[in-house]
Amino acid sequence: MTQLTPIRGFTNTPVTKSVIVIGTLLALGLSTLQIKHYVKLAIDPLIVQYSQYWRIATFQLSVINESDFLLSTILWFHFKTLERFFGPRKYLSLIAVFAFYNAVLTFLVLSVGQLSLNAVLSLITMLRTHTPYRFIYRDTFFNSVASGPFGILASLYMCYGSYIPVSYQFKILFRKANVPSENSEASNNEADDASSNEGFAPKSLTLNDHFQIHILFTLLMFNNGIGSLLPCLIGVIVGRLYTNDLLAGSKNCYLPNVVFRLFINPRKLNVSAFQSVRQRIRGFQPLPQAPQPEAEPTPEREEEQDETIDDIRNTEEPPNRSETPVRPLGRQFLETFRT
Template identity: 30%
Template sequence: MSFTNAPVTRSLVYGLIGISIGASLLDIKHYFYILVDLHLWQFHQIWRALIYQLCYTNSTEVLFAAMTLYNMRAVERMWGSRKFATFIFVTSLFTSWLVPAVLALFLRPLTLGLFNYLPAGPTPIIFAVLAQYHAMIPPIYKYKIATSTSTSTSTDDQTQGITFSDKSYRYLLAFQLALFQWPGSLLGALVGWMLGLSWRMEVLPRSLIRWRLPGWVVGMRTQGRSQEFEGLRRRLEGENGSTAATSGAQGQADAEGGRRRTMGQQVIDQFQGAF
């Protein structure tokens, strides 16, 4: 259990826990959630949209969010810290205004003011990362929970039941996080998931997807050194490709030569090599 090669995820987990505890100790939790009619329409507190994802106001939500982020640290390891930090930054910018806008301009009027509350917490960001985790990380193993008590000697494949994988409990944690303060938390989860899929399918502008934060944000000392490693990686890939092509051509030539020679010629070649 470690955050090896995942410094951005470590900062997210520690920051979320620290800010949530600080907001509770300082008694400022009431600044982080949004009531559309009161905070946005009456007092015009637009700044709440910029800070509502900084912390949770419930200790249970903090626990589930920290566990979910920790379980998804493999995304940063596969992407690299710089790309992952860029994804978190871009996602937070979109969700900071998109979720309150959908709630205030669409859901609240359609429900006649019933949907009016947006809870605090980075649930949209977590579900955007979860969309990447779902697409990138394959399950290691699967298991089935039988739902029938059949006494027939049927095979395991024919047994009626529900199939789970080692990733199922991670989805369960996130699903509970989306339902803690629904419908606001569920709205944030859906918007975050759709935004993560949009990034994955390159629906967003290509220039935005290819843009990266400066290297010093994630601890890179110099940009030149990262470019040096990138150039080394490309050269190694080129050498491996050329070596594989050469080996394949040589093996094909040897095979064709072996087909042309008779069995007696091959035996003579073996004795000539020995002497």
């Protein structure tokens, strides 16, 4: 089981539903309009020459190929258990925090890695040719990364492994299982010892209910080579820092309620905003009239109330026992036999 409860679909997971819908629409829009280059991040020439720093905030918005879209959508769907664990608003806030840290750290790693690797290569060239040191700038594997929320998914992957418990385990046997018997116990032990001495090949593989998450994330991490490996490794580090309570500002960070409502249900927010604006335009509306205060009690009114209460009590009280005549015991016997 990959979730805490057997709830299927997007029940109680509005953030996951919105993320998948928005991701699908963005991927289709970028492919249809042929504007995939707007979500691409490259140090040279986009940052160095053109100073397009806004790409640091856009390269995680959407993927640009079919395999990345399929793997990321399946992972988002599996991570809906985290939304039930954290709550929708906290989960959306966590995604925003991971997006910020992964964007900044990815840009820093690419910039520093590009400069450092070029400096090392220039130094090696100087030592080989015995010429004065000259910095030569060239494109390396630190120049660009794959577009898509790889770092965010990697951080959520670490949270999934830390917070979601394992429900069950199972074994995959690589050899036929032998049924032990009383007469063949000694022979089986000798056979096991002999087979163990032959090599260290395992007889079985133990897996748990998280194995499909591990497989999907591994495929996503190596799907674009170094272009997807770098952001995934950065996301793993960010996720590990969060699970160890070392990520600054992540525990108490919550998005405003207006942003949360706009993300999960923009239509409902627009309707409520329209109603509030209409009420303001209509102007002053009188409040409902308050009930009139009761008159202050006077001595005459108190006496009348006391008399009324006494009359009610007199009508409700049973007749006094002394008003009926007392019958002697003999008369009671005679009246009994007469009947």
